Amino acid sequence: MTKKIYIADDEDNIRLAIKAFLEKADFEVMDFATGDALLEQFKVEPSDFVILDVMMPGSNGFTILRALREQSTVPIIMLTARDSDLDYATGLDLGSDDYFTKPFSPMELVMRVKAIFRRIEFEEEKHSKA
DSSP: OOOEEEEEOSOHHHHHHHHHHHHHTTOEEEEESSHHHHHHHHHHSOOSEEEEESSOSSSOHHHHHHHHHHHOOOOEEEEESOOOHHHHHHHHHHTOSEEEESSOOHHHHHHHHHHHHHHHHHHHHHHHHO
16 A cells, blocks of 8 residues: 655745655655645645654644644654754654655655665564564
């Protein structure tokens, strides 16, 4: 089954580059220019993974992360242009699974997404055998 990933980033070039790399890796991808739009879609049809920019118009990525964590344990990677230890710590404290500072390699992002999926599948297999 193809995994569905939602991306929210207000920078079109970044969002579309990530989308292209993920689609090339055989993921189904929906992209959003705001976190609010992503959250509304997630309420209707949850995804298997979320990639969120921190700084966006409307609700920022941390607000969306908080809202997603109230309803789901979906894996989430945060993106930010600000190289701040406080942002990094805040994202992890709120429940993100990983954190990327812009600029970053879209290929590395895809590899981290795959690694998180592998870890989840391993944990699920381990629990089903117990």
